[in-house]
Amino acid sequence: MPRALVLLSLLTFTACAPAGLAPTADAGAQVTGNPGEVFFFDASASTGEGLRYAWTLLDGPADAELLDADTDAALLVPSAEGEYRLAVEVCDRWGRCDVAETVALVGEVAQRAGAGSFGAVSFGGASFAAKKPWGKNQAPEAEATSRRSLGSLGSVKLDGSASSDPDGDALRYRWQLVSRPSGSVLSDADISGGTTATASFTADASGPYVFKLTVRDGALGDSVTLPEITLGLIDTDPID
Structure with a gap:
């Protein structure tokens, strides 16, 4: 086979995505709290190589603020009580994507559902989870x-x-x-x-x-x- 064809074949092969390694999105656990609090959503359990993240607010009361939507850890600041539905799309270096959804219950809707405050996060390879009865969890205070x-x-x-x-x-x-x-x-x-x-x-x-x-x-x-x-x-x- 001519050298040029061999080189072209190698280039074509390296540009193709490997089989069976498509990304899997994980939007994390349901989170509950009160209006005005900072809600954290963690997609770090998603799998794939060279992932990019895009969070979107699919449904919920107006005027909610979604921050850090292009990272694995998005922040939502809800301004009103209700149910907020979010989705995260993760795409790998070859452009293959997957989507997962999660929910935030804010205010009385969480109390009526009997939900506990739950969130699972992963920082620096160390996983952490917290679950408490409604109304018992208080937000931390950042000082730096x-x-x-x-x-x-x-x-x-x-x-x-x-x-x-x-x-x-x-x-x-x-x-x-x-x-x-x-x-x-x-x-x-x-x-x-x-x-x-x-x-x-x-x-x-x-x-x-x-x-x-x-x-x-x-x-x-x-x-x-x-x-x-x-x-x-x-x-x-x-x-x-």
């Missing part, structure tokens, strides 16, 4: 600070260890890079310890950075955005 690392103007220490839960539930943490200066190409993935109470970050460009901490107890959560912190890089170019 930031400070420049000693000896480095380009690094910052992030500390969320003062966050607390009124019920004493174990907390899971998620740090996010909300904004960065022009010239920076860093993202949430560049935060060291981004799913722990204390994290660190090293800048790739001088300027203002803003970070956010989200904590959750498995069903409810809270977020806090830190004040802008300016990080600087030392110019090591020789002086003429």
